[in-house]
Amino acid sequence: MFESIKRYKRTAFIVFTVTFWLSAIYAIDFYSDLNSEHLTKQHQKAVLKEVALARAKIESSIYKEVSLADALTTLLMTNPNNTLNHWDRVANKLISNASYIRNIGLSPNDIITHIYPLEGNEAAIGLDFRTLPSQYNVVVHTRDSGQVYLDGPVTLVQGGKAVIARFPVFLDYPINNSYWGGASVVLNFDDIIHQSGLLNIDGTEVALKRMQLDGSETVFLGEPTLFEKADELIPIFLPQVEWMLAVKSLNTPSSTSIFQSFQHIWSLGLIASGILYIAFILLFRAYALAHSASIRDELTNLHNRRYFFQFLNRLLTKNSSDFILYSIDLNDFKNVNDRYGHDAGDYLLKHIGRILTSLTPKGACLARVGGDEFALLIPQQSKRIEAEPFALKLELTVSSQTMTWKHQALTGSLSIGYVCYDKNAPESMENLLTSADHNMYNHKRKHYQKQQYPGGYHDYII
Numbered sequence: 177m178f179e180s181i182k183r184y185k186r187t188a189f190i191v192f193t194v195t196f197w198l199s200a201i202y203a204i205d206f207y208s209d210l211n212s213e214h215l216t217k218q219h220q221k222a223v224l225k226e227v228a229l230a231r232a233k234i235e236s237s238i239y240k241e242v243s244l245a246d247a248l249t250t251l252l253m254t255n256p257n258n259t260l261n262h263w264d265r266v267a268n269k270l271i272s273n274a275s276y277i278r279n280i281g282l283s284p285n286d287i288i289t290h291i292y293p294l295e296g297n298e299a300a301i302g303l304d305f306r307t308l309p310s311q312y313n314v315v316v317h318t319r320d321s322g323q324v325y326l327d328g329p330v331t332l333v334q335g336g337k338a339v340i341a342r343f344p345v346f347l348d349y350p351i352n353n354s355y356w357g358g359a360s361v362v363l364n365f366d367d368i369i370h371q372s373g374l375l376n377i378d379g380t381e382v383a384l385k386r387m388q389l390d391g392s393e394t395v396f397l398g399e400p401t402l403f404e405k406a407d408e409l410i411p412i413f414l415p416q417v418e419w420m421l422a423v424k425s426l427n428t429p430s431s432t433s434i435f436q437s438f439q440h441i442w443s444l445g446l447i448a449s450g451i452l453y454i455a456f457i458l459l460f461r462a463y464a465l466a467h468s469a470s471i472r473d474e475l476t477n478l479h480n481r482r483y484f485f486q487f488l489n490r491l492l493t494k495n496s497s498d499f500i501l502y503s504i505d506l507n508d509f510k511n512v513n514d515r516y517g518h519d520a521g522d523y524l525l526k527h528i529g530r531i532l533t534s535l536t537p538k539g540a541c542l543a544r545v546g547g548d549e550f551a552l553l554i555p556q557q558s559k560r561i562e563a564e565p566f567a568l569k570l571e572l573t574v575s576s577q578t579m580t581w582k583h584q585a586l587t588g589s590l591s592i593g594y595v596c597y598d599k600n601a602p603e604s605m606e607n608l609l610t611s612a613d614h615n616m617y618n619h620k621r622k623h624y625q626k627q628q629y630p631g632g633y634h635d636y637i638i
């Protein structure tokens with residue numbers, strides 16, 4: 177894997193970078209969406225909480241007023257004449273304890289005879305409900321059911337809206353055969369709604385409707401269409417009637433808070449991704465360095481013995497091509513160390529490494545396999561190499577390229593042995609290495625036999 181990444185280093189780096197950042201951006205975007213969904217849900221929850229509170233306030237306000245007015249029906253039931261005689265005092269006492277009652281009326285035999293406060297309501301005195309079919313329906317309903325009924329809201333001539341709690345009064349409670357008439361308590365609807373805070377909930381649209389006695393529905397607050405698109409429909413339970421409250425969240429949490437959270441997630445996400453990216457690169461670099469160190473010779477930077485054997489083993493295992501295996505050894509290298517020092521020896525090894533590298537064909541493997549030993553493996557690919565002439569070329573090139581060390585000319589000399597591998601006649605690794613070494617030693621022997629050392633016409637030190 178490392179080899180292919182190395183071979184396509186640039187491509188791999190680009191692919192990794194693009195994939196990494198695309199994944200990072202996708203992950204940040206996904207999390208950002210999740211977060212804004214979460215914020216929206218939280219916002220809706222908070223809105224519904226406020227709506228539930230407003231609904232509870234509407235219910236409790238109306239029930240409180242109705243229960244106060246209920247005391248009046250008790251008075252009428254036990255002593256109607258006395259109540260009528262002290263009407264102003266009784267009504268005044270009742271209104272003073274109430275918060276939303278606008279006026280109270282009494283209608284013995286369903287004809288209004290008493291109203292409090294009278295001022296501004298004089299026109300209602302003498303009104304006979306039996307002549308007003310729409311209102312008489314309700315009066316009959318309360319009489320038949322024997323219970324208070326919340327009528328309205330109705331639009332008042334004076335402006336605003338009111339709901340009317342209509343009580344039936346019987347003189348023979350609980351038998352309820354002797355019907356005396358009715359009591360009506362007019363409650364200020366606008367104030368009840370205002371005090372509940374229903375209309376002040378941020379970013380929310382609301383509407384209210386009720387079912388009439390004839391079965392029809394009346395929307396008396398907000399837009400009727402809201403009931404089709406509402407997020408939530410909440411019932412409000414009132415005396416003998418149920419209102420339905422529709423709630424729609426108009427916007428998600430304030431766009432600034434979503435934008436701020438979006439900004440935070442993106443900045444943090446990008447910083448975290450940047451750190452992760454750098455960490456990956458450093459980790460990969462450390463891995464690459466460690467891997468390189470494990471397969472390279474530190475002095476010459478050629479491949480090392482381990483890598484060379486892996487390479488050879490791979491070729492033999494695949495058995496996919498013929499190859500030439502060269503065993504190369506420096507002649508009399510010890511002498512260089514002894515005469516010029518170890519540094520000079522190192523310098524010469526690097527010098528020879530560079531020359532051999534320049535001669536190594538593409539796809540071949542050159543390695544330093546020992547102190548002054550090199551090995552070269554050339555797979556016979558499309559362009560075949562002639563083993564003998566190539567060995568000669570190696571030997572002559574090295575011996576012709578003199579290097580200077582502290583004003584001294586040093587020239588390397590190689591002994592080379594090789595073996596040609598035929599994929600149709602497989603050989604073991606050991607045999608191949610032994611044969612190549614054997615041939616190299618033969619060459620070395622010949623070299624020493626003809627050598628004139630020290631001195632001679634050669635400029636050789638070795």
Ligand SMILES: Nc1nc2c(ncn2[C@@H]2O[C@H](COP(=O)(O)OP(=O)(O)OP(=O)(O)O)[C@@H](O)[C@H]2O)c(=O)[nH]1
Nearest residue numbers: 505506507508509510511513518519521522547548
């Ligand atoms: N400077 C230097 N010398 C090394 C290094 N590794 C091994 N040597 C030396 O290389 C020399 C190898 O000696 P020999 O095996 O006798 O080889 P040689 O002197 O070339 O003799 P022949 O192989 O018979 O020609 C030894 O003196 C080692 O100390 C190295 O990394 N740097």
